[in-house]
Amino acid sequence: MKNFTGLLLIIFIHGFFFQTALAQDGKTALVPLPSVDDFTRGKDGWAFGLGLGIEYETAYEGSDEFGVEIQPAGAVQWRRGNDIFYFAGEALGWRGLRADTWLLEALIGFDEGREESDSDDGRLDGLGDTEEGFEVVLQARRAFSNDWRYWLVSRLVTGDNGNLGLFGVGRRFGDKTDGSGSEINIVAVFHDSKYANTGFGITAQQSAASGLDETRLSGGLRSIGIDYNYRHNINKNWQIFAEALYEHFSSDVRNSPIARSNYEAEVGIGFIYIF
Template sequence: MKRIQLPLATFAGTLLYFGAINAAETKTPLVPLPSIDDFTHGDGWGVGVGLGVEYESAYEGSDEFELEVDPAGGVQWRTGEHIFFWAGEAIGWRTLVDDSWLFQASLGYEEGREEGDSKDGRLNGLGESGSGAELLLEVRHALGQDWRYFLDGRISTGSIGTLGIFGVGTCLACQPDGTGWEIGAVVTFHDSEFANRGFGVNAQQSIDSGIPQTDVDGGFRSVGINVNYRYYLNKNWQLFGEALYERYGSDVSDSPLSRNDYEAEIGIGFVYVF
């Protein structure tokens, strides 16, 4: 599951423009799930700014890991059961229907892999993989009260190909304010364009790198588990954590670019909500 983030440099102008957020009593979030942030106090504007620290695979299929510090948070505007948001390189909208259906659409930018992502030089000669605009469509459906169990489906598509994610999740010790633990199990599929973006080697890349030419078919990509956690230290400070493990299928793990047959990350961070 991808997290969307807002660069810290954009917040100063945003805060001056929108002014101080009303310090009213915190109301029920759009949905009580730790993975769906709601920085608003009911209707109106909400702004959250913070930092996250992640230990993760350097790139897809890598056996190298790196520590990375990223900005976290976002700017949101809520009206009733609708939230419009800007976070990182994405803008979007999400809405709740009949208290059991969550729909989300966002438009963002996905950066490509660079040769320098491998400190051991295992990407030398491959150049940069494709970057481009990405449309994300997501729907979640609650299977019981308070979103204790839910189904999740996402499709990401654009100039870099198409990725589909389908899963089931549960919320453990979750509270109406959106705090607690969320655990999900997913299966993912990709088309050949998306598959070869991360794991394919074309003829020119093979000549430049010495890696055998490889074409990866579309279809099944991986199975995985993801965990999200959120806790309110007080009215303004939120602590969050996340972990992800993705196990590749044989078509992906057989690629010469797959130094590992899995991808993993773990992270923790905080957000200050104005």
């Protein structure tokens, strides 16, 4: 971690003191949305961004504990026309623009699961660790016009721990086409019984070990959420990004003893250097 941090510091100094070109290079992103990474500057071929983000977030889903976490940011991307293939963190995926108003995306990611140690207050003692595993994410956004001012969004997450679906609307602020600016999304989130019980259910064995009431959830509405994304090009190579997320749980989820809070929240900020 020290060597990695030192490398970022060197890149940071290089970017600010030796880079003379300022923010806009006039290139167009695949779609002008701050939530969609695009380091290609409108060109076909390889692109690479590397950075760090700092997040302040709930310790686990339903937790009333918060903590700070440092996460790597950026991605390796390859673009050909209106298609981008990418590797970002623990996700390998593709996104493509169709008819100027459809953004389609598919990725394979990794679900880290939950560990008893995620709660410093011992709230998860006796529940054991939830299994890690891969998940497939399919997403589609349909814009009302090719300037991507308003859109509809849908997402399906499926894996060993069940299925989750998301439906909502979005709004972009700003007029630049390089992916900078800000956006907001309001969504309704649904899960099946397997996904619900992976996060908030308590089996008879877990109940005996933890002292919490045995809990079995059915599928349905999980939450109503709102998220805000911001991205700004400091100069040709440096970006600053930020995100805030709030998810208010449904009554079924709130009734679980695991849900110590009625909501989940997260705020984060970070920098990315584009090579």
